[in-house]
Amino acid sequence: MSRHPRLENPVQMAVIGAPHGISGEVRVKTFTGDPMALGAYGPLQTEDGRIFTVTSVRPAKNIVVVRFGEVKDRTAAEALTGLALYVDRSSLPTDLEDDEYYHADLIGLLVIDETGEKVGKVAAVHDFGAGSIIEITLPSGRSTMVPFTRTAVPEVDLAEGMIRVDSLAAGLEEEPEAAHGSDEESHHFDPTSRPRGPSAAGGNR
Known part of the structure; x- marks a missing residue:
């Protein structure tokens, strides 16, 4: 070869x-x-x-x-x-919008929450047909899925090698009423809202 x-x-x-x-x-x-x-x-x-x-x-x-x-x-x-x-x-195409990213650029990024605490690292980006989903590997070794939307992921900084998530919108913590035993269902963010990034060449729209 x-x-x-x-x-x-x-x-x-x-x-x-x-x-x-x-x-x-x-x-x-x-x-x-x-x-x-x-x-x-x-x-x-x-x-x-x-x-x-x-x-x-x-x-x-x-x-x-x-x-x-x-x-x-x-x-x-x-x-x-x-x-x-x-x-x-x-x-690869270079005419990306400000909030469009290649999957390969996201994988491996540090994930922090709104307080600056480390959540984990981006392991993969999936698209199951209802918008892009980020798979995050937690320090425990477990994985969690977060919708790749502006609400759940308000900041992506490729230069700093990190993304910032909103814990509540990303489903990483319960709403107050759920945490206190409310009969209401826990918060689930709709991954169909505002999917981000280009669909071809490793993007995510």
Whole structure:
């Protein structure tokens, strides 16, 4: 397999999972807003310069099944499990709005609450059809989901490497009446309101 020079400004687009079938297809977790758009930005590249060309993509639950032109059989596919795939940032659109972000830029950011206390780190960004959801890994190792809306996430600061959440709107703490045993249902923020970011190329609108 040919190797290219390392990318100057890599943006992770996907990670390869287990093989699917015997013909070389693999399960892939994408970090693109539209998983089916994985092949729209040209060949994907590994950290060590290997090139993978997407020839087909089809949906499969929360992942996609991908065929790469360079992977011919299951044996070759098995050697790729866990491999991260990148494109150079120059391959991605640059005309983002002020509140639009690429998924890859959000992953790994520190999450703090309105008091400045650490909540955790962004582990993933999901879109289950009703707006983007941020998965946060808590210090305990557990994960929690927060709607990626202006109310729940009022601040994103890529330069500082952090996002700020509103604990109540994000569902991280109960409303006062719920905390005191009210029969009212606890607060659930509607993730369909004001979804943020571009839908293609790893965005979140």
